[in-house]
Amino acid sequence: MDFRLSPEEEAMSQFAYELATGKFAANAFTWEEKEYPWENARILAEHGLLGMVLSEENGGGGRPMIEGILAMEQITRICPHTGDIVQAANFGPIRSVDLSMEDKKLKREVIEAVISGEHTISQAMTEPEAGSAVTDLRTTAVEKGDGFVIRGRKVFSGHADVSTYFQVYCRFEDGKIGSVLMKRGMDGFNIGLPQKYMSGAHYCELTFDDVFVPKNHVITHDFRKLMGAMNVERCGNASRCVGVAQAAFDRVLQYVQERKQFGRYLYEFQGIQWKLADMYRRLEAARWLVYRAVVNAGMGVSAPMESSLAKIEANEMVQYVTNEALQIFGAYGYSKELPLEYLYRRGRGWAIGGGTLEMQRTRVAASLLGKKISQRPEKPRRQQGEE
Ligand SMILES: Cc1cc2nc3c(=O)[nH]c(=O)nc-3n(C[C@H](O)[C@H](O)[C@H](O)COP(=O)(O)OP(=O)(O)OC[C@H]3O[C@@H](n4cnc5c(N)ncnc54)[C@H](O)[C@@H]3O)c2cc1C
Known part of the structure; x- marks a missing residue:
């Protein structure tokens, strides 16, 4: 047993700390009242910290997960809002896309978009009647032609106001719960006005009014x-x-x-x-x-x-x-x-x-x-x- 960080881990932690101190400290506690910190997302992208732990074959950095965690800890220590960007591009729904989505082309498109620092992805899981009891969710995916029609409603989807992509949890006709990828602007997909948590972070209500998603948008059929x-x-x-x-x-x-x-x-x-x-x-x-x-x-x-x-x-x-x-x-x-x-x-x-x-x-x-x-x-x- 060795409770010390390896030289590579130590270097990553130090690198992230210095980057954050140099680039993010000055505006660290101003973001609550401003737009999403896209400028910081771009800096993280330039320095390889977005998608750093996603698979190399899908366009990610292929680094060990602990390095991403160490980097995120140091960035959050200096600027919590910027830490959230590291989370969304390494440990949030993007990870389901990386590990589970079958369509390699679409998977790569989403991962490349998110790790460029120009786009982000939101998790749409919670519903008004399905919080802790997530398996009570009522959003349905009904097969139609070469895709699925999604109908339902979600609450508390994080930073949905600025997201391009959404991982939507839904129930398929066989009763199984899985998730599909939805894109902002799809017909019947409505994003409510942003609301704020006490931390200032934004979330939105989403409604799916018979949104058609092609079959290759299925992330997984496996809960x-x-x-x-x-x-x-x-x-x-x-x-x-x-x-x-x-x-x-x-x-x-x-x-x-x-x-x-x-x-x-x-x-x-x-x-x-x-x-x-x-x-x-x-x-x-x-x-x-x-x-x-x-x-x-x-x-x-x-x-x-x-x-x-x-x-x-x-x-x-x-x-x-x-x-x-x-x-x-x-x-x-x-x-x-x-x-x-x-x-x-x-x-x-x-x-x-x-x-x-x-x-x-x-x-x-x-x-x-x-x-x-x-x-x-x-x-x-x-x-x-x-x-
Ligand atoms: C900061 C933040 C970010 C979030 N981000 C997202 C997001 O990006 N996407 C998304 O979909 N959702 C998001 N959520 C929603 C979150 O997933 C739900 O709030 C959470 O799952 C709990 O559901 P609920 O709020 O409906 O509480 P409920 O499930 O109604 O629970 C109410 C209380 O009862 C307790 N309780 C419930 N069942 C039991 C039990 N069996 N035993 C003991 N106690 C129980 C709970 O612990 C809680 O204290 C976010 C929430 C927060 C606060």
Whole structure:
């Protein structure tokens, strides 16, 4: 066992940190009020960070997943909005396209578009009546000629207002859940007005009013493949929690050595020292759970147990660390003058998106027990002699 980064991993982490410090730091906390940071997407593309972990044969960079995670952590540490771009081009729905889509030409077109930094892709999974219970989704795909007609409605599709491509989860006529690729502008495909989460990130409601998608737009017909890719997406969610928490911790470490009260620096108070130790302890614990899940997954998909453990720990850790950081900054932390309040708001949503904390705990329990644990009400048992 060796808990050190390899020289290549160390170099990637350092490279991403320096790139982000040089190019993204100056405007890092201004994006909430502006358009999507396309200019940063182009810089990431120029430096090979978009699609870096996607397969080389499909136009990706073919780098090990851990390198993408390390790069994203450092970029998020400096500019969380830019970290989201790295996620969308490496660990989000683009990964399902890379691993599962059969049509090689279309697959390559989508991957090349997304990693150019000119386009992005949104996940359209959640529906009004199907949140945690994703298998309750009602969007249908009905075969017609050489394609499928899609009808339904989605909510909370991330950055849909600026996306060109959409991975739409739907139910085929055989009852199986899969997903299809939809393109902005297809007939009957409506994208609602952008709404904002408390982090400022955008999402939209989508409606599919008999949208025809050709057969080659099927990403997969296999729900297990979708969930496999989702485990990797969860590692990306957890890694950005580590980046945001690190951003808060960096600021705190400096502040306690500058701010004086009662004639002493804050760090001289034992109450503050213990907070620093606990923040760092939890940051490191989450970080290494994320790295373990990603390294064990290699170039493929992460194990459900490991990705859920990493997600739970990182989701709870980022809330704790950013909250403590805000507290240590006092009124300055709670003010809009500094990004502490933003980091606190930013960390909160990841405990809901990508599968809630509660659902992740259920998955961990199921792995421990080696059983599928149904969340549905028990069907009434038939009495003897009943039809
Ligand atoms: C930041 C963010 C980004 C998102 N991005 C996207 C996106 O890009 N695309 C997309 O399609 N969706 C996205 N979502 C939506 C997300 O997938 C759903 O919010 C999530 O799956 C939970 O569904 P819900 O909000 O309907 O909550 P519900 O499923 O209604 O759950 C409500 C509460 O009940 C709990 N609960 C439900 N079932 C159980 C159970 N069996 N046991 C214990 N507790 C339970 C939940 O944990 C939760 O606390 C995003 C959400 C957030 C916050």
